[in-house]
Amino acid sequence: xxxxxxxxxxxxxxxxxxxxxxxxxxxxxxxxxxxxxxxxxxxxxxxxxxxxxxxxxxxxxxxxxxxxxxxxxxxxxxxxxxxxxxxxxxxxxxxxxxx
Amino acid sequence: xxxxxxxxxxxxxxxxxxxxxxxxxxxxxxxxxxxxxxxxxxxxxxxxxxxxxxxxxxxxxxxxxxxxxxxxxxxxxxxxxxxxxxxxxxxxxxxxxxxxxxxxxxxxxxxxxxxxxxxxxxxxxxxxxxxxxxxxxxxxxxxxxxxxxxxxxxxxxxxxxxxxxxxxxxxxxxxxxxxxxxxxxxxxxxxxxxxxxxxxxxxxxxxxxxxxxxxxxxxxxxxxxxxxxxxxxxxxxxxxxxxxxxxxxxxxxxxxxxxxxxxxxxxxxxxxxxxxxxxxxxxxxxxxxxxxxxxxxxxxxxxxxxxxxxxxxxxxxxxxxxxxxxxxxxxxxxxxxxxxxxxxxxxxxxxxxxxxxxxxxxxxxxxxxxxxxxxxxxxxxxxxxxxxxxxxxxxxxxxxxxxxxxxxxxxxxxxxxxxxxxxxxxxxxxxxxxxxxxxxxxxxxxxxxxxxxxxxxxxxxxxxxxxxxxxxxxxxxxxxxxxxxxxxxx
Numbered sequence: 001x002x003x004x005x006x007x008x009x010x011x012x013x014x015x016x017x018x019x020x021x022x023x024x025x026x027x028x029x030x031x032x033x034x035x036x037x038x039x040x041x042x043x044x045x046x047x048x049x050x051x052x053x054x055x056x057x058x059x060x061x062x063x064x065x066x067x068x069x070x071x072x073x074x075x076x077x078x079x080x081x082x083x084x085x086x087x088x089x090x091x092x093x094x095x096x097x098x099x
Numbered sequence: 100x101x102x103x104x105x106x107x108x109x110x111x112x113x114x115x116x117x118x119x120x121x122x123x124x125x126x127x128x129x130x131x132x133x134x135x136x137x138x139x140x141x142x143x144x145x146x147x148x149x150x151x152x153x154x155x156x157x158x159x160x161x162x163x164x165x166x167x168x169x170x171x172x173x174x175x176x177x178x179x180x181x182x183x184x185x186x187x188x189x190x191x192x193x194x195x196x197x198x199x200x201x202x203x204x205x206x207x208x209x210x211x212x213x214x215x216x217x218x219x220x221x222x223x224x225x226x227x228x229x230x231x232x233x234x235x236x237x238x239x240x241x242x243x244x245x246x247x248x249x250x251x252x253x254x255x256x257x258x259x260x261x262x263x264x265x266x267x268x269x270x271x272x273x274x275x276x277x278x279x280x281x282x283x284x285x286x287x288x289x290x291x292x293x294x295x296x297x298x299x300x301x302x303x304x305x306x307x308x309x310x311x312x313x314x315x316x317x318x319x320x321x322x323x324x325x326x327x328x329x330x331x332x333x334x335x336x337x338x339x340x341x342x343x344x345x346x347x348x349x350x351x352x353x354x355x356x357x358x359x360x361x362x363x364x365x366x367x368x369x370x371x372x373x374x375x376x377x378x379x380x381x382x383x384x385x386x387x388x389x390x391x392x393x394x395x396x397x398x399x400x401x402x403x404x405x406x407x408x409x410x411x412x413x414x415x416x417x418x419x420x421x422x423x424x425x426x427x428x429x430x431x432x433x434x435x436x437x438x439x440x441x442x443x444x445x446x447x448x449x450x451x452x453x454x455x456x457x458x459x460x461x462x463x464x465x466x467x468x469x470x471x472x473x474x475x476x477x478x479x480x481x482x483x484x485x486x487x488x489x490x491x492x493x494x495x496x497x498x499x500x501x502x503x504x505x506x507x508x509x510x511x512x513x514x515x516x517x518x519x520x521x522x523x524x525x526x527x528x529x530x531x532x533x534x535x536x537x538x539x540x541x542x543x544x545x546x547x548x549x550x551x552x553x554x555x556x557x558x559x560x561x562x563x564x565x566x567x568x569x570x571x572x573x574x575x576x577x578x579x580x581x582x583x584x585x586x587x588x589x
Binding site for chain 2: 003008011012013014015016017018019027030031033035036037038039040041042044046049050051052053054055056065067079080082083084085086092094095096097
């Protein structure tokens with residue numbers, strides 16, 4: 001299937017990436033090239049095949065570990081906030097969302 | 100010294116023939132001389148490297164040195180490093196100062212290795228040519244008008260041009276093996292779960308795996324001994340007993356069954372690549388190995404499967420870059436949503452945005468089953484192909500890449516042509532399998548050709564053994580690019 005520039009703008013909104021009106025045609029063309037590649041998968045008969053979500057789930061009995069529900073990390077708020085674009089009083093600053 | 104292997108440098112350090120400070124200075128000088136032309140490094144901090152070298156020398160004096168103590172190692176700029184910026188090749192992280200070290204960085208530090216610098220890469224590891232880096236393309240030292248491959252192109256060029264004895268890389272669809280092949284170095288992508296991904300910036304989490312790049316397979320084994328091992332901070336890290344990856348370097352080749360996948364020797368393979376790979380396989384036969392023709396019938400579907408699964412996972416992983424907690428933030432915006440959209444439009448390059456959009460689409464309501472779930476089912480078919488093949492052979496051999504290094508710009512306008520270049524490296528990570536690439540000669544233009552060796556899960560030691568035996572009999576891996584002569588060391 002083929003995407004229109006309007007559909008691409010809808011996807012770009014979901015992805016929170018601004019795509020300008022000038023870019024839209026080129027982006028759409030390239031995305032349609034890639035969709036042409038992945039559309040080959042539609043013709044494959046996968047009836048009865050379980051989806052494989054993990055690289056080792058097929059042949060190896062690897063199970064995801066659980067750890068005790070205990071605090072393991074120290075408080076490093078100051079370190080982590082030192083790399084943020086805008087903080088104040090230990091809080092991350094973003095544009096006002098509630099008037 | 101510049102052309103020495105890690106194994107040789109380790110012996111030279113142990114024999115007090117050179118100090119780590121001298122060795123580190125030698126490579127820093129070469130980086131300084133060549134990096135303007137090759138662009139293999141994004142960040143080098145000479146003072147820090149020399150300080151680490153001094154500590155390594157002191158450790159040796161105390162009698163506490165291991166095989167990697169004092170060895171300079173360059174790290175792909177995808178591994179977080181405290182105290183030296185980590186960019187992931189992106190404007191988004193151009194000034195990012197990680198508050199912690201990746202597990203792999205900690206392991207090399209514990210082994211006493213010297214961090215020589217952070218290497219260039221395709222942005223967020225998305226690319227096969229190193230042209231998507233925000234910091235400019237890396238050049239191939241065998242021909243600077245050509246690409247080094249990607250995404251670990253900076254690490255590959257750094258090893259090939261003898262700017263470092265060893266480097267780390269990461270491989271999601273071939274990002275260690277393909278650049279290793281295109282630059283004439285050795286590189287290993289381990290079994291999924293063997294090397295911790297903690298602090299390794301995520302691209303596609305069900306595929307990503309870190310691994311070593313160096314001149315020889317014996318060096319890769321030494322580096323793996325430091326890199327591999329359980330880490331509770333990565334939920335996919337495997338709890339397995341420690342192993343010596345060099346334990347099979349003396350592998351007996353007589354009777355070894357080598358599978359040759361029919362699909363890896365078909366149309367689209369450059370004649371010189373076919374010839375060099377076939378010659379290498381003949382060498383193994385000459386040592387008594389038995390070749391068996393095998394079939395991996397779903398090989399042609401690996402690239403389409405990958406370009407659903409990897410972008411889907413990337414779109415989720417890269418949602419963390421929102422201009423709030425770290426990284427780039429746009430300077431002008433109307434509201435919160437506009438801030439996100441502008442920040443991500445400015446911070447990400449074209450290829451990264453393309454993949455996020457594809458991933459967002461294939462995961463979106465109404466398309467999830469048709470694309471994402473279907474791709475996961477075909478992924479299982481590909482994994483089953485390998486399982487069937489390994490019933491008939493011990494190792495699989497074939498070309499790493501269908502072509503030698505291509506010209507800068509040759510494929511950068513056509514994403515599908517770029518993606519198809521990875522047809523032989525994408526299947527192994529889909530199945531979680533290990534794969535390595537070693538040099539096996541040159542094409543008519545003097546460009547390196549890579550031989551790929553794949554094994555079953557956890558067969559790294561055997562793969563390295565086969566590669567080492569080949570490298571004992573050949574010297575392709577010791578040839579350095581002639582345009583960057585190794586000047587009289589010391």
